[in-house]
Amino acid sequence: MRAKPQSFDRVLSSMCTEPHPDAREAALQFLATNPGDPGTYPTVAALEDDAITALGEITGLEEPAGYIASGGTEANIQAVRIARERVNTPTPNVVLPESGHFSFRKAADLLGIELRIVPTDENHRVDIDAVSESIDEDTALVVGVAGTTEYGRVDPIPELARIAHDAGALCHVDAAWGGFVLPFTDYQWNFSHARIDTMTIDPHKMGQAAVPAGGLLVREAALLDELAVDTPYLETTAQATLTGTRSGAGVASTVAAFEALWPDGYAAQYERSQANADWLAATLEGLGYDVVEPTLPLVAAAVPTGTFDALRSKGWRISRTGNGELRVVCMPHVTRSMLESFVDDLAAPTVRERSSAPL
Numbered sequence: 001m002r003a004k005p006q007s008f009d010r011v012l013s014s015m016c017t018e019p020h021p022d023a024r025e026a027a028l029q030f031l032a033t034n035p036g037d038p039g040t041y042p043t044v045a046a047l048e049d050d051a052i053t054a055l056g057e058i059t060g061l062e063e064p065a066g067y068i069a070s071g072g073t074e075a076n077i078q079a080v081r082i083a084r085e086r087v088n089t090p091t092p093n094v095v096l097p098e099s100g101h102f103s104f105r106k107a108a109d110l111l112g113i114e115l116r117i118v119p120t121d122e123n124h125r126v127d128i129d130a131v132s133e134s135i136d137e138d139t140a141l142v143v144g145v146a147g148t149t150e151y152g153r154v155d156p157i158p159e160l161a162r163i164a165h166d167a168g169a170l171c172h173v174d175a176a177w178g179g180f181v182l183p184f185t186d187y188q189w190n191f192s193h194a195r196i197d198t199m200t201i202d203p204h205k206m207g208q209a210a211v212p213a214g215g216l217l218v219r220e221a222a223l224l225d226e227l228a229v230d231t232p233y234l235e236t237t238a239q240a241t242l243t244g245t246r247s248g249a250g251v252a253s254t255v256a257a258f259e260a261l262w263p264d265g266y267a268a269q270y271e272r273s274q275a276n277a278d279w280l281a282a283t284l285e286g287l288g289y290d291v292v293e294p295t296l297p298l299v300a301a302a303v304p305t306g307t308f309d310a311l312r313s314k315g316w317r318i319s320r321t322g323n324g325e326l327r328v329v330c331m332p333h334v335t336r337s338m339l340e341s342f343v344d345d346l347a348a349p350t351v352r353e354r355s356s357a358p359l
């Protein structure tokens with residue numbers, strides 16, 4: 001095969017990144033292992049326990065339980081599935097902020113659940129009153145996002161958890177992207193801050209593990225039992241994951257990245273990424289663009305369509321929010337010099353002169 005993977009040097013829109021060298025090495029070593037069959041592959045199964053213990057430490061979960069999923073999509077689907085099993089109604093619903101990831105739409109489709117989408121406020125965080133109004137006795141799950149995909153916002157998680165439990169529903173936090181930076185902030189987002197039942201936290205995003213490494217955590221192991229099906233031909237008797245055979249690469253690289261980076265390496269990376277986001281936001285503002293304040297390392301700015309297209313044609317891998325803003329995710333591979341070169345291109349007359357086209 002001649003094809004080589006593309007480099008990350010112009011990738012500004014991805015929520016994945018270059019894996020840490022130790023994580024890459026571990027992924028290669030465990031590529032052909034299958035944690036989906038722990039009776040046959042006990043080494044990687046034991047490593048998965050270590051991975052979940054690591055994720056538990058990051059998220060303040062005292063008795064960690066969960067598994068390494070294929071990504072945030074699987075973890076979110078599974079969280080909805082747990083909640084559906086717990087609620088006693090033929091017509092369950094899930095209350096989701098409009099900032100929620102589209103994986104919940106897949107979950108709703110697959111599981112036959114009604115999604116009740118609630119608006120966000122002027123700061124792009126979920127409107128708590130709207131959540132309260134949407135909940136009823138058929139509500140299985142209330143979702144909060146800790147690090148939204150488009151603006152990096154953290155919903156008021158303790159309030160959401162309280163409202164959910166008062167209504168007899170479960171509370172899920174989607175920290176797929178934010179989970180590896182939030183420990184170094186003052187946000188209230190994890191199991192020790194609120195009575196969260198389930199959480200998505202993805203090592204293959206800010207955790208610098210290799211793809212595929214998503215994480216599903218549950219407050220108590222009994223919640224995982226809601227997912228378990230019998231596995232007659234395997235050495236073990238039940239399986240809670242959505243996929244059957246799955247790569248041990250994500251499991252091993254999660255542990256390797258954690259051992260290399262927790263906590264100081266992740267803290268330093270957060271500082272670098274946030275400083276880059278703050279610098280980019282200030283620079284774009286200086287150029288006259290409206291910028292959404294980067295409260296986590298993610299910048300959104302209202303850049304005209306012509307400019308956006310010109311930047312893409314220069315090879316920058318950028319994307320837009322639902323409102324049409326340019327979106328730059330300051331992942332670990334996104335360096336200051338990369339952003340300087342991006343801004344140079346943005347400020348070039350051939351790119352800026354297209355700015356007259358409306359957003």
Ligand SMILES: Cc1ncc(COP(=O)(O)O)c(C=O)c1O
Binds near residue numbers: 070072
């Ligand atoms: C908040 C959030 N949740 C879930 C996902 C889905 O994760 P994945 O693409 O790993 O399935 C994403 C992806 O960017 C995300 O930002």
